[in-house]
Amino acid sequence: MVQNEDSVSNEASAPIIPEKPARGVPSGKYRLVGWEIDTTGRRLIDEICQIAAYTPKSQFSQYIMPYADINPAFVRKHALRVVNAGKYRMLRDIKNNQFIKTKSEISALIDFLQWLEENRGDASDGIILIYHEAKKGSPGMLLEALRRYDLLDRFNNVVKGFANGFQIASAKCGKTTKSFTLRIMAKVLLNKDGNDFSSAKDRARTTYEIAVHLAQGEKQELDAKASGDSTGLEPHLIDFVCPFTNPISAEEEEIVEFKDLLKIQNTFKPVFRDLLGGNRLERKHASHLRRLLAENNINYDKLKLAYDTDAKDGLDKILKNEVANAEENDLKELLEILDCFFDPEKKPVQPKVRFYPNQNNRRPRQRKISNKEKSKKTSAPNSPNASSDNPTDTVSDATSPRSETEKQETVVA
DSSP states (O other), X not given: OOOOHHHHHTXXXXXXXXXXXXXXXXXXXXXXXXXXXXXXXXXXXXXXXXXXXXXXXXXXXXXXXXXXXXXXXXXXXHTEEEEEETTEEEEEETTXXXXXXXXXXXXXXXXXXXXXXXXXXXXXXXXXEEEOOSSOXXXXXXXXXXXXTTOHHHHHTTEEEEEEHHHHHHHHSTTTOSOOOHHHHHHHHSOOOSOOOOSXXXXXXXXXXXXXXXXXXXXXXXXXXXXXXXXXXXXXXXXXXXXXXXXXXXXXXXXXXXXXXXXXXXXXXXXXXXXXXXXXXXXXXXXXXXXXXXXXXXXXXXXXXXXXXXXXXXXXXXXXXXXXXXXXXXXXXXXXXXXXXXXXXXXXXXXXXXXXXXXXXXXXXXXXXXXXXXXXXXXXXXSGGGOSSOTTOOOOTTTSHHHHHHHHHHHHO
């Protein structure tokens, strides 16, 4: 399954699983494991390219050969590219141009589950997987991949839930820093500057070390040995992470709600088709407007019925009464888009044409004339056929072969 152009162009407007506060899990005997994945995109149907996990005693990393091509933005993010070589498809590291040994998705997931079972240890209540993402997406993609191969029950027997390191950092470091990305947290807390986090293996280790650092408290001196001595079973570490952990049951409920949201959004494809074909900013804004309608459980049929009943006033009434989480400018723009779409006498709203400054004020560039060409023009006579410098001048009538033959014909006559 090769990714088509529409999926690539709409990547900027791809919906994201709604971010909700973690429900938390009760304290118990858990083991904390750093976990990250590399993917072909950020949609729920995208595939996993690499899955990695980290504990101080054991690490796991496995590359996966996806069926689809990697989105261009994620090629730069993960430094991975899918290469088609005749009958074969291979995964290549774009930094060193080396091909990577991969496995199929089901084989990699089975190996990952086996590694989790082996490293569970004394954690009778299960494992907590901690990751670091500003926009949540990895847990849902992993659960969907496990569901495709009927491995979800086996995963539930080992893993208790997911903890987002971004939420932990924003809650504990909100007064000291403004940005909570993995790179900033590694620089501020672990004194790691200039690290490359394109690989899921490096991100999993750093995510684990940041959680251990925050659990130990804001110490002035914290080296790698302190996080290396951690086993992931310490009571103070587990008690620190449990309030930020979302159980798997809650993740599955969010996925179900997200799929229902996508169904409502897809009913508006005819309305926002042209706007989603614009540039990146227009696609992002059109996706935001479409999401406002879906979040308030407003579908296409409901708006169509309101327009048939009361025309534009019916649309205005629904938007003002039922879309409570929208700004006034968004409501006005939604009303204009919907009214222009349902009214056959009006032209649907089109994306704005890109305007480049000085595009119409540019003058055609004139070719520079060399000094040699200038001298030729000044020295040339008035008649173009009488130029002495031209070696291909026409032959005079007196000496031309045609004139000689004409003379012979006159003599014979």
